[in-house]
Amino acid sequence: MSNGGQVVLITGASSGFGRLMAETLARKNFYVFARMRHARTRNAEAAREWEQVAKRESPDLQVLELDVTQDASVERAVDEVLAKCDRIDVLINNAGYGIMDLCETVTLAQAQRQLDVNFFGVVRMNRAVLPTMKRQGSACFCT
Ligand SMILES: NC(=O)c1ccc[n+]([C@@H]2O[C@H](COP(=O)([O-])OP(=O)(O)OC[C@H]3O[C@@H](n4cnc5c(N)ncnc54)[C@H](OP(=O)(O)O)[C@@H]3O)[C@@H](O)[C@H]2O)c1
Secondary structure, eight states, X not given: OOGGGOEEEESSTTSHHHHHHHHHHHHTXXXXXXXXXXXXXXXXXXHHHHHHHHHXXXXXXXXXXOOTTOHHHHHHHHHHHHHHHSOOOEEEOOOOOOOOSOGGGSOHHHXXXXXXXXXXXXXXXXXXXXXXXXXXXXXXXXX
């Protein structure tokens, strides 16, 4: 591996910026773990396209399941990376979404669901990776 063998974990890589970042970093020979939810169902097409990118650009491109609102899913995702690489150099907290509507029409349940992804999802991910990053003595995460 080049780029010092740096291991990158990206959340929400089924589309948009997450997907673009994962592809770009894979092309630059980072060791990319691109995570998405519903990789075998709703996002199966995106997962298949990833496999093609992996074959073409980098054998290191990994596509695996992760829902940032589920504690067990977060723990499993991080454990899988550590089992394979024993380190995480970069965490990109990309998973999230906006609500495009009049403020007064957004229900409390909708706002709470959004916070569970956009805010608590980041807290879950950071809590899961920071002990490893501290042990390593160097790493970064971005949100
Ligand atoms: N585009 C903008 O102008 C803009 C501006 C400011 C901030 N942002 C933020 O930048 C990030 C990427 O935006 P984007 O435009 O690339 O949006 P996007 O194409 O909708 O990508 C968002 C990604 O987050 C994933 N996601 C949503 N809920 C999730 C969950 N519970 N667990 C795991 N993944 C989840 C989505 O997965 P699914 O496909 O399964 O839904 C999707 O892969 C988001 O956090 C967004 O809020 C975007």
